Amino acid sequence: MTASxxxxxxxxxxxxxxFTCCAGxxxxxxxFFDQLPETLELLDFVYFKMARRKELDEPYDLALIxxxxxxxxxxxxxxxIRKQAKTLVAFGACAAHGGVPSIKDWQRELAVEERxxxxxxLINSIKVSPVDEFVKVDHYLRxxxxxxxxxxxxxxxxxxDKSPYIREHPVCVECKLRNNICILLMREGVQESMCLGPxxxxxCRAICTSNMRACFGCRGPMSNPNIPEMVRTFKAKGFSAKDxxxxxxxxxxxxxxxxxxxxxxxxxxxxxxxxxxA
Amino acid sequence: MKSKIKALKLENLNIxxxxxxxxxxxxxxxAKDGEHAFKVIDPESKLYLxxxxxxxxxxxxxxPVWQDxxxxxxxxxxxxxxxxxxxxxxxxxxxxxxxxxxxxxxxVFGGKFADPYYWxxxxxxxxxxxxxxxxxxxxxxxxxxxxxxxxSNYDLLITELSDGYILEVGSAKGENVVAQLSLAEATQDxxxxxxxxxxxxxxxxxxxxPVAPDNLHQFFRERFNHPAWVPNSDACFSCxxxxxxxxxCYCFDIRDxxxxxxxxxxxxxxWDSCQLLEFAEVGFRAxxxxxxxxxxxxxxxxxxxxxxxxYGLTGCVGCGRCVRWCPSWPERRGRVTSLxxxxxxxxxxxxxxxxxxxxxxxxxxxx
Amino acid sequence: xxxxxxxxxxxxxNIRQETAETKTYTLEFxxxxxxxxxxxxxxxxxxxxxxxxxPFSITSSPLRKEIFEHTIRLVGSLTGQINRLNVGDIxxxxxxxxxxxxxxxxxxxxxxxxxxxxxxxxxxxxxxxxIEQRNGFxxxxxxxxxxxxxxxxxxxxxxxWRSAPNIRLFLTVDEVPKGIEWPYGQGVVTNLLKFxxxxxxxxxxxxxxxxxxxxxxxRSLLIREFAExxxxxxxxxxxxxxxxxxGRCMIGPKYVCTDGPVFSYPEVKALPHNxxxxxx
Numbered sequence: 001m002t003a004s005x006x007x008x009x010x011x012x013x014x015x016x017x018x019f020t021c022c023a024g025x026x027x028x029x030x031x032f033f034d035q036l037p038e039t040l041e042l043l044d045f046v047y048f049k050m051a052r053r054k055e056l057d058e059p060y061d062l063a064l065i066x067x068x069x070x071x072x073x074x075x076x077x078x079x080x081i082r083k084q085a086k087t088l089v090a091f092g093a094c095a096a097h098g099g100v101p102s103i104k105d106w107q108r109e110l111a112v113e114e115r116x117x118x119x120x121x122l123i124n125s126i127k128v129s130p131v132d133e134f135v136k137v138d139h140y141l142r143x144x145x146x147x148x149x150x151x152x153x154x155x156x157x158x159x160x161d162k163s164p165y166i167r168e169h170p171v172c173v174e175c176k177l178r179n180n181i182c183i184l185l186m187r188e189g190v191q192e193s194m195c196l197g198p199x200x201x202x203x204c205r206a207i208c209t210s211n212m213r214a215c216f217g218c219r220g221p222m223s224n225p226n227i228p229e230m231v232r233t234f235k236a237k238g239f240s241a242k243d244x245x246x247x248x249x250x251x252x253x254x255x256x257x258x259x260x261x262x263x264x265x266x267x268x269x270x271x272x273x274x275x276x277x278a
Numbered sequence: 279m280k281s282k283i284k285a286l287k288l289e290n291l292n293i294x295x296x297x298x299x300x301x302x303x304x305x306x307x308x309a310k311d312g313e314h315a316f317k318v319i320d321p322e323s324k325l326y327l328x329x330x331x332x333x334x335x336x337x338x339x340x341x342p343v344w345q346d347x348x349x350x351x352x353x354x355x356x357x358x359x360x361x362x363x364x365x366x367x368x369x370x371x372x373x374x375x376x377x378x379x380x381x382x383x384x385x386v387f388g389g390k391f392a393d394p395y396y397w398x399x400x401x402x403x404x405x406x407x408x409x410x411x412x413x414x415x416x417x418x419x420x421x422x423x424x425x426x427x428x429x430s431n432y433d434l435l436i437t438e439l440s441d442g443y444i445l446e447v448g449s450a451k452g453e454n455v456v457a458q459l460s461l462a463e464a465t466q467d468x469x470x471x472x473x474x475x476x477x478x479x480x481x482x483x484x485x486x487x488p489v490a491p492d493n494l495h496q497f498f499r500e501r502f503n504h505p506a507w508v509p510n511s512d513a514c515f516s517c518x519x520x521x522x523x524x525x526x527c528y529c530f531d532i533r534d535x536x537x538x539x540x541x542x543x544x545x546x547x548x549w550d551s552c553q554l555l556e557f558a559e560v561g562f563r564a565x566x567x568x569x570x571x572x573x574x575x576x577x578x579x580x581x582x583x584x585x586x587x588x589y590g591l592t593g594c595v596g597c598g599r600c601v602r603w604c605p606s607w608p609e610r611r612g613r614v615t616s617l618x619x620x621x622x623x624x625x626x627x628x629x630x631x632x633x634x635x636x637x638x639x640x641x642x643x644x645x
Numbered sequence: 646x647x648x649x650x651x652x653x654x655x656x657x658x659n660i661r662q663e664t665a666e667t668k669t670y671t672l673e674f675x676x677x678x679x680x681x682x683x684x685x686x687x688x689x690x691x692x693x694x695x696x697x698x699x700p701f702s703i704t705s706s707p708l709r710k711e712i713f714e715h716t717i718r719l720v721g722s723l724t725g726q727i728n729r730l731n732v733g734d735i736x737x738x739x740x741x742x743x744x745x746x747x748x749x750x751x752x753x754x755x756x757x758x759x760x761x762x763x764x765x766x767x768x769x770x771x772x773x774x775x776i777e778q779r780n781g782f783x784x785x786x787x788x789x790x791x792x793x794x795x796x797x798x799x800x801x802x803x804x805x806w807r808s809a810p811n812i813r814l815f816l817t818v819d820e821v822p823k824g825i826e827w828p829y830g831q832g833v834v835t836n837l838l839k840f841x842x843x844x845x846x847x848x849x850x851x852x853x854x855x856x857x858x859x860x861x862x863x864r865s866l867l868i869r870e871f872a873e874x875x876x877x878x879x880x881x882x883x884x885x886x887x888x889x890x891x892g893r894c895m896i897g898p899k900y901v902c903t904d905g906p907v908f909s910y911p912e913v914k915a916l917p918h919n920x921x922x923x924x925x
Contacts, residue, residue: 391888529892561720
């Protein structure tokens, strides 16, 4: 019954590519070889720099794209990958939303380059964007780093040619289901209680909040987040405009919803906001 | 009639836990991160018998968050295997409101298509309820008469006294457990203390529904398009917290999972929430409850009025969990209150219409 | 206790392509010898083990019990998988669920059947029943609209319907692409009502289609002096269980899966949601 459309006796030919990121998600993938051997057995890696020294010479079914786009060359490479891949997955927070590198999008490009590089003229960098800014993305594996249960579900679904069951609900749901107390409602420990759980997409099994750490929104916005209310809640708890901006731009500031949160405090006078108007 | 109930004096709970855990897997409210949660307990556990003490209600023991409906083989033929559910469970310290919520769930999962998973667990479960000698400031169980005292539908019922507990026996199942304990009958003084404690709990309950339960149907009917819904739903995160902690919420999703071998799989149910956008979504991403206000109204009215029409029992038992765990605390009528609080929502709907001048009620589009 | 979640295997014995994205599947239980006893308008939950489950109307005549049919349009993940099935494949069936059309009430009455798009699916069993039991019902008028001629379903049945005594079929489409011959109406289904010769006093109206279409139809019917209680509509909602458990299909206090999917107009009107608000 399972119509396997994959080219290599049922195994999914997979290529892993890295753009602007810390490579932590690829590292997580290496770790999965130990943790999820049965699931990894479904994949046949034709290109995976970190794991084996084999250059890419054939087409593939699945492209896992790690990292955001930050140079013009990246855009060309990405478009070439899209042409080769049957299924393209944004692999991790940076590919899905720009991730940590995208914090720089909220500052002047030149100011950032001057701070980091001795000679900014040698640098050809553009703002950091999620991959779906340039190519069609079939599936997203969000999070910093990716979650193994979600990874497992995605790979098994791709191998069985069905759409994966990846829920769009907020972290609050998964947090409550684990019987955790609410960090956002905690009255003491002000900095700790800046939890983005009510607006952030889950799938992480509420790992941070289960360990009494506030959610920092690494998985980006949920299906329809109420950003104005989140900003109002933070304001009411006494957080400054800078705090709120930093919280929203830490991982997914390039998403329409979180950029709205980052701008909300300043209203229209939001500083250095580059992206298309929401 | 009350005198017929067998009332015993119990020195400490641990004797009872020990007796119960011999035959049952016992759950009870124990401390977790400064709050309380139902966990598997042993005679050494320290139970906390407070008012709706746990964040997740007892329903999650009877209707687990994730539940395997059946496993199946893929490929040739059509083979289904049902799970065996014959574990005997006992739940300690269920508040009267939660027992009343279970009665509502009994009707949801009963009827023409009785849910065998729920019922097998339900029938295998020993209910050791506990009366509330104190009612929390979020609770309004007295308005529904779902607490602080439980009158029936328990196997065993505990009431805390100054020097021990009264243990009342409500069923043969409960009788079997206490038979081996050789407990003394409670004295009239003990019974008087119980009555006094519960009466004082009742008297100290400040929170009240501003509308009589019988009139709620009419109340919401008249106010379905009230402008007060707009500012209320604007402050809602649609995060689903209120539905997950609610002891009468029952909605779930069903999905299939294929094993890595690709020749077998399981069909699972998983709790879901009407507050989430994708809950009512159909093909082509069409959605029958897209606006936040529709979802907000659905939870509020379903709990307070529609569930009574569907099942004859209230969908809100006044436990106050949604009040406590809603992350949104807007300012309403000069006070900062929990958004999910049914009492506050009703109070908002009772405000004069002039107060909401300029509030635009969104026009519903046909799906 | 019988487990109502368990699906029963049924084999696909025939597949008929209706439109580019819609097919009709003929099914037969492999174990259950009794067949499927149902009322037209009811639905089954169809399972593909490993891929999920969904509600689909039964589109065949209830008088043929040993086999039954489902007409399924490709819209999402599950229907995409169903679309790939071949004759001989096994699916899981549980049902029938829901209220169905009020066949008892319709005895000896005239029937006005109005459908849009795939909304004709839950009505086909009723039409077939009215043809097979011609003496049991009065006149039947079928008014069916679709977006384009190529989107019409059950086209192979039309001749059979037309040739039955006292049955009239009216068709309309929103647009006719260039180069296609189309001798029937053009415009919305409501336009077809002017051809109706049925006396509303002795007739029932059965409607299924998009909610916006049903809203206009109900309005036109009320103008034509159809009594509210004689108008029946079939509603659509997302369902996971079909048994009033999963809570998805609720409209106010009504479960579409068990109280519906067929509702009388007064039932829908009593809901506070203003769904088919037919303000005149």
